[in-house]
Amino acid sequence: MTKQDSVPMNDLKRLYDRYQVEIEREVASTLRSGWWLNGAMGKRFAANFSRLIGVSECVLVANGTDALEFALAAVVKLDATRGREVIMAANAGGYASCACWHNDLIPHYVDIEPASQLAGVQSVLDAASADTAAIVITHLYGGVVDVRAIRAGLAEAGLAHIPIVEDCAQAHGARIGSDMAGSLGDISTFSFYPTKNLGAMGDGGAVLASNPAAAEHVRRLQQYGWSSKYHVGVPYGRNSRMDEVQAAILDVLLPALGERNEQRRAILGRYKSVARHRLQFLEGGEGAVAHLAVTLCDDRDAFRAFMKERGVDTEIHYPVLDCDQIGWAGLPMKGTDNLAVSRASVSRLCSVPCYPDMTNEEVEQVCLALAEWEAM
The missing domain is CATH 3.40.640.10 (Type I PLP-dependent aspartate aminotransferase-like (Major domain))
Structure with a gap:
């Protein structure tokens, strides 16, 4: 490619x-x-x-x-x-x-x-x-x-x-x-x-x-x-x-903020329409504005390599919880023992492209790659 x-x-x-x-x-x-x-x-x-x-x-x-x-x-x-x-x-x-x-x-x-x-x-x-x-x-x-x-x-x-x-x-x-x-x-x-x-x-x-x-x-x-x-x-x-x-x-x-937010939501909606059992896109609520298209994926490294092979960039938002940052280990904090969902999620998060200036062809390329991953 x-x-x-x-x-x-x-x-x-x-x-x-x-x-x-x-x-x-x-x-x-x-x-x-x-x-x-x-x-x-x-x-x-x-x-x-x-x-x-x-x-x-x-x-x-x-x-x-x-x-x-x-x-x-x-x-x-x-x-x-x-x-x-x-x-x-x-x-x-x-x-x-x-x-x-x-x-x-x-x-x-x-x-x-x-x-x-x-x-x-x-x-x-x-x-x-x-x-x-x-x-x-x-x-x-x-x-x-x-x-x-x-x-x-x-x-x-x-x-x-x-x-x-x-x-x-x-x-x-x-x-x-x-x-x-x-x-x-x-x-x-x-x-x-x-x-x-x-x-x-x-x-x-x-x-x-x-x-x-x-x-x-x-x-x-x-x-x-x-x-x-x-x-x-x-x-x-x-x-x-x-x-x-x-x-x-x-x-x-x-x-243009409202219009561009609608475009973001529409793109994320297309991604959700092809997600099945291997990918779970996050649900931010009815009034959400799709700042990022974030999915939970059990084999994130393999998914990112798969998407890269198909010409789709990915990113991780965010790879480390605040309480686990090495540079902050000595700073005061509380609640670190009660983060079961946060800890279970941090290694599964992956973002795919979602911004209003994407072309229809690019959105379709991402959708096809997501569908192919789901079909494996």
């Missing part, structure tokens, strides 16, 4: 080609303005994005990991809880764990649901206690955790004060019922890494909230902790800004 027959996991040049005229117009206008940080484009995109999600405040930051760190700092400070534990899943790539340790907090890992690989509602509620400082809910792979059910369970247990941070880095535009991911918790975070459902052409992130005090705390943290220029009002701030060019690009792509 020739190189041009291969199906890549993603091809960002196609995205650029599709929106080249609009992107170049807005980028050129931004550059000509001479205002490249903290300007009108950032304000415009922040307003448009917060309107889409359904919250009042949006603070643009340098990346999604900073967003998580700032969001945790804001809710823990404002909640004034005495706990230091942060409940989270261990299978989401390590970003929430990093944010936790950088805030001198302790990750408390909980198990996931087999069919979705999302944090289990009951697992979260079982772990919640007076020691819990916050809960991070990661809407992994474009699926959506039922945050409303977690809120109801916390209230029933007398723990309604525990703040919920939504990590929406893989869930731009996802919904549960009529509610948009990012509007369900006390505060939410997004990454605009280029391969996201809404991606920039560089790094970028955002923190969203309907609590003005939380948003204001994040604004201070992302600009050195300033309360006013050159006057530090809170500790542990840094420089974490999204530049105007990235905001301009994101504002161009934002109106």
